[in-house]
Amino acid sequence: MMDDYSLPFWIYLAVVTVIVGGAMKKVLTSHLSTGPTLVAWLGATVLVERLWAFCLPALLLLALIGLAFSLYSWTRTGPPPVTLPTEGKAVFITGCDSGFGNAAVKRLDSLGFDVFATVMDLTGHGARDLQRTCSPHLTLMQVDITQPQQVQQALLDTSAKLGHRGLWGLVNNAGVCVNFGDAELSLMSTFRGCMEVNFFGTLSVTKSFLPLVRQAKGRILTISSPAGDQPFPCLAAYGASKAALNLFTNTLRHELEPWGVHVSTILPSSFKTGHSSNHVYWEQQHKQVLKSLSPSLLEEYGEDYMTETKDLFQSFAKQANPDLSPVINTIVEALLAPQPQARYYAGPGVGLMYFIHSYLPFSISNRFLQKLFLKKKLMPLALRKQSGLDLDPPDLLNNNNNNNNNEK
Structure with missing residues (x-):
């Protein structure tokens, strides 16, 4: 037949x-x-x-x-994957005051790597914690990656300690997310700040340490974000900086292949790091945005619209995963795998998100992204007025009444 x-x-x-x-x-x-x-x-x-x-x-x-x-x-x-030995291998990792960087330093130190870790404050809690828990092989440096002089000093100090050895791993972890809200409501300083740290700072570190990595035919790992590939609502500044970083990393991977250097991007899901669970931080950010807006723009969007966005971000942050091990395990895998992957999806849901983004129609993937992240109920005030909608929805009114009762 x-x-x-x-x-x-x-x-x-x-x-x-x-x-x-x-x-x-x-x-x-x-x-x-x-x-x-x-x-x-x-x-x-x-x-x-x-x-x-x-x-x-x-x-x-x-x-x-x-x-x-x-x-x-x-x-x-099948049999467990073959991994390379850690003996004699050195790793330089940025942004180790807290979060992924702090946890990664502890794991890499325990595995026998010679770790060079940067922090913003050598007297801070994160630095003291690393000094107390890690071996004498750990070298802590106070480095702001947006300051070229500090990056160059870190390079000189690292080279002096390495001697004739090269650098096996460069882990670009330092980054900031100081923005929430619609792009029109975001400060220009926020866009510049995200680019300065997430892109230009990482670019400065990478270019400075590349000769050491090429010498060892080592690896470059960059902790990025799905926001750099997909348009998460209210994360324009952060996402734009990560998009620039992703493109740079992908280009670098092609250029360094002849040198025997592997370049990988790690894309984590939502984890509790940095200020994500700090209520005071979210309130400060909210007040700063409100103060920066012109009266006309504030009137068009409405303060309740912006308050809802802040509350949604706080709620999303509270639901984030406190267990950082998926990202830390991925960093270790990328450093020790004989043939590391170009991209790693670290944490639940990221692979599914990229699968939907890559294979399903745009209308479906776009709606999935909106429903996954911020489930906003309010439209901007001006649009509500145009549509003749109730400007004070019952559920929002009830919440306000409940809050007033609680305050009493």
Whole structure:
């Protein structure tokens, strides 16, 4: 019966197979949870059903299913991955006062790396914690990556301690997210501040330390964000800086391949780091934005609209994962894997997000992103007036009444 089908049919079947197979491969290698993996296998089931409908001989079909199952089982239960030794390897990591950087220093130090870590304050809690818990192999440096003189001094100090050795790993971790709210409501200083730290600061460190990394044929790891690839609402300043960083990192990966240097980007999901759980920080940011706006712009958007955005960010931050181990494990993997990946999705949901972004129609991925991040209920005040909507929704009014009662 297979002879009854024309050449275009087999071309179509090959294209379908490649698309479904590529989607499955992306899902299964993206550190996803059981749910998305099940979706991938359902896609494979649909493909099998199509093959069966097109009269593929049953014996051959069973053989294909068995082969696919065997390959999948082998990848899931095979021998542990081979890792490189840590002896004699040095790593320079930025932004270690708290969060990913602080936790990564402790792990890398415990594994036997010679760690050079930068902090903003050598007398701060994070620096004292590292000095107390880590081995004498740890070298702490006070470095603001936006200050070229401090970066150059850190390079000189690191080179002096390394001697004739090169630098195995450069981990670009330092970054800031000092913005929430619509792009029109964000300060120009916020855009510049994000670019100065997240892009130009990382660029300065990378260019300065590249000769040491090339000498060791080592690795460059950059902690970035999905906001640099996808348009998260109310994160324009942060996302734009990370987008510039992602493009620079991708370009660098191609350019350094002939030198034997591996370049990887790590894309974490939502974790509790830095100021994310600091209520005072969010209130200060909110007040600063309100003070900076012109009366006309504040009137068009409405203070309640901006308050809702602040509350949503706080709520999102509270739900973030306090366990940083997915990112720390990924940093270790990227430093010690014989062939590190170009991109790592660290934490639940990131791989699924990129899968939807890459394979589903734009309208679906766009709506998914909006529903995933900030679920705003209020429109700007001017739009509510134009639409004749209730300017004081019942649920918002009830919340205000409850707050007043609590204050009493």
